[in-house]
Amino acid sequence: KAGVTQTPRYLIKTxxxxxxxxxxxxxxxxxxxxxxxxxxxxxxxxxEYFSETQRNKGNFPGRFSGRQxxxxxxEMNVSTLELGDSxxxxxxxxxxxxxxSPLHFGNGTxxxxx
Amino acid sequence: xxxxxxxxxxxxxQEGRISILNCDYTNSMFDYFLWYKKYPAEGPTFLISISSIxxxxxxxxxxxxxxxxxxxxxxxxxxxxxxxxxVYFCAASSLIQGAQKLVFGQGTRLTxxx
Numbered sequence: 001k002a003g004v005t006q007t008p009r010y011l012i013k014t015x016x017x018x019x020x021x022x023x024x025x026x027x028x029x030x031x032x033x034x035x036x037x038x039x040x041x042x043x044x045x046x047x048e049y050f051s052e053t054q055r056n057k058g059n060f061p062g063r064f065s066g067r068q069x070x071x072x073x074x075e076m077n078v079s080t081l082e083l084g085d086s087x088x089x090x091x092x093x094x095x096x097x098x099x100x101s102p103l104h105f106g107n108g109t110x111x112x113x114x
Numbered sequence: 115x116x117x118x119x120x121x122x123x124x125x126x127x128q129e130g131r132i133s134i135l136n137c138d139y140t141n142s143m144f145d146y147f148l149w150y151k152k153y154p155a156e157g158p159t160f161l162i163s164i165s166s167i168x169x170x171x172x173x174x175x176x177x178x179x180x181x182x183x184x185x186x187x188x189x190x191x192x193x194x195x196x197x198x199x200x201v202y203f204c205a206a207s208s209l210i211q212g213a214q215k216l217v218f219g220q221g222t223r224l225t226x227x228x
Contacts (some may be wrong), residue, residue, distance in 0.1 A: 042220035046215065056215050105150075
């Protein structure tokens with residue numbers, strides 16, 4: 001069974017630009033979550049989608065948005081990039097996104113904003 | 115507001131000895147706890163979990179202990195092996211409107227020395 005796939009692996013963007021990251025969950029998984037990892041901050045929750053609906057949202061500005069398609073694939077968009085947005089963005093899927101269902105993570109997209 | 119804290123950014127242990135990683139949380143609504151392990155350039159992988167109705171869960175060399183009154187959990191690895199060198203994240207989960215919300219700590223980098 002293929003794992004969670006994130007594309008691209010690496011991105012370099014300039015301040016003010018926008019970026020779209022893609023995530024394909026494990027087949028059959030309907031919940032997709034996004035996390036931002038920065039040194040010293042651990043994994044910060046961005047949002048979770050289940051059956052194309054956003055169910056949970058973290059404390060990030062509106063520049064961060066996402067969506068989920070009918071095949072459960074998800075995209076995350078960041079507009080008006082800032083230097084502080086440089087981070088590893090991780091996508092995770094789970095079967096139902098329900099209580100005590102472990103997340104399966106992709107290898108992440110490393111975003112560098114210059 | 116860091117609801118889940120791993121106060122040790124790094125830990126160094128000799129091969130064959132016990133590794134103990136600690137995690138504290140502040141939100142009493144958390145009722146499910148997980149540990150994830152992360153190698154460089156890879157996403158975190160699920161290691162072990164514990165429900166708040168238990169105080170101990172064991173899986174091979176890995177044991178997680180939960181002290182609800184102290185809002186503290188720990189991961190014991192014994193015996194430690196070189197392949198255990200990685201960053202370990204603890205995470206706490208609560209159920210919000212039927213959806214799991216997972217909060218991660220900042221991570222502890224474990225180095226196993228031969």
